[in-house]
Amino acid sequence: METPLCTACKRRPAVYKRTYSGELLCARCTRKALHRAVKRSIARLGLLKPRQKILVPLASSNPLGSLVLASALSEIEEQYGSRVILGVPEGIDASPPRGVSVAVVRVSPREPPERGDPVACWRHDRRWSLRAARILGADAVLLPLTRTDLNLLLLEALLRGEPQALSEALHSLAWTKPPIASGLWRVEGELVAAYAAISGVEAPPGCVKRLSAAKEVYYSAASGRPELEYSPTKSLDALAAAASGMYPVCIECGGYASPGESTCRYCSRYTLNVSILSLRE
Ligand SMILES: [Zn+2]
Numbered sequence: 001m002e003t004p005l006c007t008a009c010k011r012r013p014a015v016y017k018r019t020y021s022g023e024l025l026c027a028r029c030t031r032k033a034l035h036r037a038v039k040r041s042i043a044r045l046g047l048l049k050p051r052q053k054i055l056v057p058l059a060s061s062n063p064l065g066s067l068v069l070a071s072a073l074s075e076i077e078e079q080y081g082s083r084v085i086l087g088v089p090e091g092i093d094a095s096p097p098r099g100v101s102v103a104v105v106r107v108s109p110r111e112p113p114e115r116g117d118p119v120a121c122w123r124h125d126r127r128w129s130l131r132a133a134r135i136l137g138a139d140a141v142l143l144p145l146t147r148t149d150l151n152l153l154l155l156e157a158l159l160r161g162e163p164q165a166l167s168e169a170l171h172s173l174a175w176t177k178p179p180i181a182s183g184l185w186r187v188e189g190e191l192v193a194a195y196a197a198i199s200g201v202e203a204p205p206g207c208v209k210r211l212s213a214a215k216e217v218y219y220s221a222a223s224g225r226p227e228l229e230y231s232p233t234k235s236l237d238a239l240a241a242a243a244s245g246m247y248p249v250c251i252e253c254g255g256y257a258s259p260g261e262s263t264c265r266y267c268s269r270y271t272l273n274v275s276i277l278s279l280r281e
Pocket residue numbers: 006007008009010011012025026027028029030
């Protein structure tokens with residue numbers, strides 16, 4: 001059987017079928033699709049301007065996504081003379097993508113007490129990377145949250161009946177210093193995996209182990225398809241945003257906290273120590 005051609009460039013052989021759009025893509029067009037989606041994810045954050053310093057934490061929740069995001073960002077930001085720093089917790093062996101600086105960060109404890117709980121893991125990642133970003137003087141923190149992750153986190157919050165967890169599904173938390181946002185907001189998880197396979201990116205194991213309660217409901221809502229369309233993603237974002245103003249935000253992780261509290265129930269459970277051990281260009 002003949003290899004089908006890429007439906008985007010119509011020249012090179014296709015290596016990947018993008019479920020969400022139905023396109024057949026060659027390696028080069030897969031990279032292009034990812035770059036486009038990352039650009040759209042960060043367009044309204046003001047990061048596409050000269051000399052920005054962006055921290056991408058090697059998130060325990062999605063280490064592969066961090067490497068893919070840092071790799072795409074360094075190529076996108078090259079023309080702006082911006083610097084992409086991958087924050088790697090001490091003791092984790094990860095080879096950084098080309099053109100990306102590496103900050104080795106001592107994070108203690110390395111994982112939250114509720115290891116495996118997606119909300120706890122993402123809050124922990126935000127908490128240490130915000131601290132590291134302040135030490136490094138970064139203009140923004142970009143997390144490797146794909147729209148697949150964000151949809152799952154939103155359903156998780158609803159199914160748990162935990163409205164404070166709705167903040168996990170937001171595109172950006174503009175109130176933190178520096179601001180923190182999802183660099184893969186317009187990217188489906190599947191595209192990240194395809195890009196990683198094509199580029200030979202490999203990641204250390206992550207923190208989110210337990211199947212989230214939301215997974216089955218998510219798949220049934222997506223009628224067997226692994227990825228939701230962009231439009232429901234947008235309405236889900238609006239739903240998560242509707243809760244803002246109803247809750248105070250945690251001074252540690254930026255997520256919604258309970259009324260009257262300045263720290264959320266996840267962050268108040270443990271003390272976190274963060275320091276930068278080295279910064280390599
Ligand atoms: Zn192509």
